[in-house]
Amino acid sequence: MVAITNMQKLGAAATLTLLTCSQGLLMEASKEGGHYPYNVATVPLMSELMKFFLSAILLYKAHNRDPKGTQMTTDWKSVLLFPIPSVIYLFHNNVQFYTMAYVDAATYQILGNLKIVTTGALFYIALKRHLSRIQWLALVLLMAGATTSQISSNGGGTLQAPIQGYMLGIVSACLSATAGVYTEFLMKKNNDNLYFQNLQLYGFGTIFNAIRLTVDDYNSSYENGFWLSTGLRGWNTITWLIAINFAFSGLFVSWIMKFADTIVKVYATSSAMLLTALLSVWFFDLEPTLQLFLGILIACISINLYFMPNDSPPPPPAPVVTKDEEEVDRAR
Amino acid sequence: MVAITNMQKLGAAATLTLLTCSQGLLMEASKEGGHYPYNVATVPLMSELMKFFLSAILLYKAHNRDPKGTQMTTDWKSVLLFPIPSVIYLFHNNVQFYTMAYVDAATYQILGNLKIVTTGALFYIALKRHLSRIQWLALVLLMAGATTSQISSNGGGTLQAPIQGYMLGIVSACLSATAGVYTEFLMKKNNDNLYFQNLQLYGFGTIFNAIRLTVDDYNSSYENGFWLSTGLRGWNTITWLIAINFAFSGLFVSWIMKFADTIVKVYATSSAMLLTALLSVWFFDLEPTLQLFLGILIACISINLYFMPNDSPPPPPAPVVTKDEEEVDRAR
Structure with missing residues (x-):
């Protein structure tokens, strides 16, 4: 396993931040007359397919x-672990749907920040990974900073949703954390080649997305035809750019999960949210709010604290004395 | 000089927080029909007098x-350093007055948080005191947290004051920092007895407050009579409690400046602001805001970081080898 430093993790997080941020801006730019001219659900399917074929070529x-160096575990017990993230996301989407019934969009967005802390907790509990006290504080800070930036300026800021909304928000945050931490476990559980792991991940991803489109079409009584024939209707250049962006972001997330960790992804996602909000002020000529600047300031401090070089590294392992050395010692 | 630990500093900050917080609540409770039934400017004079006499008794x-152990420097060069804090506060009050002409009350309150960082900077530059990177980040966080809690829920949160307002806010923050850091210098510059230093500080404080009241009376053409005869008009039990509270807070600040430092006072003041806001929600049955909770959370993390036991203490001084030890060494 490649060992990577905090600075490399930070670089990976920064790249994913830029990819995710341009995603948001491209999505906004692809709208025509305020809504999307294409079937939004076909984009993830296309990007899963791209990732699948790209991984196949790279693996080949x-x-x-x-x-000999390209390790692949083709045991069914191992392969069948790969559809599980898709299943978790399926649950997650349903919980999100029910949450929206209880809370408004602004509160919903704010509750989403809980996943930062639940991911940290599960990272610690399930993966048994060490987080220093400063890193724990940094994670809570990231959540506080992201939330601060989202306080609405017009009359928001009071906590008035029914208790069910908050409970579902917590369930949603736990599912999101489970998906992230489970994927990291999956990528790191053995030294299988990254592209082979991707192949399984995106193979199942393609299947789940295809099933979803089919179910959607069935539920709408084929109002817009069957996705296999009408799926690319309304796609423009920007839509293709979005699919490509999604594909590269996905491949980058896999890389991060295997060589860095879930928390790096959490930082990238939150930073992308803040950067998108800042660039939106610029592009769409909005009034910048004090809470956005405060949120960015707090998130920057959180990043600084989390990726700070560790002052007190764990004690070095006791030196292993080999037989030869013992003999040298005796000879002295 | 007594050496004091981070935990003792934290205890001192907590006590000053409670005193300052009860001050705010007592001030609110002393109102009759929405305004103060007494001349507000007579309260500081009374508390300066109380501190002066209390210090005199304790010094005696x-x-x-x-x-022999009660050191007192009665040199005029030393004594004349003690009216300077009063002079700085005089300037500060005037700058505050002009600032209010450019910015509204909410922005004014938010600009006040700049003093947290200016105090840290002056503490480092003028007093040459070490702050670790984590402590710097903690100070910026405290400012961000205090500001977050003050974001107004109704339409506030955009930065729209004229540039003069912000410039004066910065000048005000620098003056406030200067007063704090200068007082610390004054209390620590020699091993003079604390009560003797207080005697000088509050002696000049009493004189400046008396001059202020006289000037006020002159400017209002003695509309309310002369303060020496009408000063205690309208005072009730709560007013006396406020004066006593002010006096004890002041004595406590002197103690903190001599045995802890200015930053401890900064933490106490900001924590008191947050605690007062929280208790006001309780006492005056207000709607608690998300930004208040976020502000408190961020401030708690800041306190945790600032007062965290230092992992990497400065290297211990090289052991001083005395002559006796050298002889012992040679004898070995």
């Missing part, structure tokens, strides 16, 4: 170059 | 107990 090349 | 006792 890696295997040709170094057949 | 300390001197009787241990005449």
Whole structure:
């Protein structure tokens, strides 16, 4: 396993931040007359397909170059672990749907920040990964900063949703954390080649997305035809850019899960939200709010604290004395 | 000089927080029909007098107990440093007055938080005191947290004051920092007895407050009579409690400046603001806002970071080898 430093993690987070941020801006730019001219659900399917074929090509090349070094576990017990993230996201989407029935959009967005802390907790509990006290405080800060930036200026800011809304928000945050932490477990559980793991992940992802489109079409009584024939209707250049962006973001997330960790992804997602809000002020000529600047300031401090070089590293392991060394010692 | 730990500093800050917080609530409770039934400017004079006499008694006792250990520098060059804080506060009050001409009350309150960071900067520059990177981040966080709690829920949150307002806000923050850091310098510059230093501080304080009342009376053409004869008009039990509270807070601040530092006072003041806001929600049955909770959460993290036991203490001084030890060494 490649060891990576805090600075490299930070670089990975920054790249994912830029990809995610341009996603948001591209989505906004692809609208025509205020709504999307294409079926939004076909974009993830297309990007899953792109990732699947890209991973297949990369795996083929890696295997040709170094057949023995390209580890692949084809045991069914291992393969069947890969559809589970898709299943968790399915649950998650349903819980989100029910949550929206109890809380308004602004509160819903704010509740979403809970996933920062639930991910940290599950990262610690399920993956048994160490977080220093400063890193815990940094995670709580990131949540506080993200929330601060989202306080609405017009009359919002009081907590008035029914208790069910908050409970479902917490359930949603736990499911989101489970998906993230489980994916990290999946990518790191053995030294299988990253592209082989991707192949399984995106193969199942493609299947789940295809099922979803079919169910949607069935539920709408084929009002817009069947997705296989009408799926690309209304796609423009920007839509293709979005699909490509989604594909590269996804591949980058896989890389982060295997070589860095879930928390790096959490930082990237939150930073992207703040950067998108800041760029929106610029692009769409909005009035910048004090809470946005405060949120960004607090998030920057959180990043600084979380990725700070550790002052007190764990004690080095006791030196392993080999037989040869013992003999040298005796000879002295 | 007594060495004091971070935990003791925290205890001192907590006590000053409670005193300052009850001040705010007592001030509110002393109102009759929405305004103060007494001349507000007479309260600081009374509390300066109380502190002066209390310090005189304590100094007399300390001197009787241990005449040699009670150090007092009666040189005029030293004594004349003590009216300077009063002069700085005089400037500060005037700048505050002009600032209010450019910014509204909410922005004014928010600009006041700048003093947290200016105090840190002056503490570092003028007093040459070390602050770790985490402590710097903690100070910026405290400012961000205090500001977050003050974002107004109804339409506030945009930055729209004229530039003069912000400039004066910065000048005000620098003057406030200067007063704090200068007082710390004054209390720590020698090992003079604390009560003797207080005697000088509050002696000049009494004189400045008396001059202020006289000037006020002159400017209002003695509309309400002369303060020496009408000063206690309208005072009730709560007014006396406020004066006593002011006096004890002041004595406590002197103690903090001598044995802890200005930053401890900054934490106490900001925490008191947040605690007062929280208790006001309780006492005056207001709707609690999300920004208040976020502000309190961020301030708590800041306190945690600032007063965190230092992981990497400065290297211990090289052991001083005395002659005796050298002889012992040689004998070995």
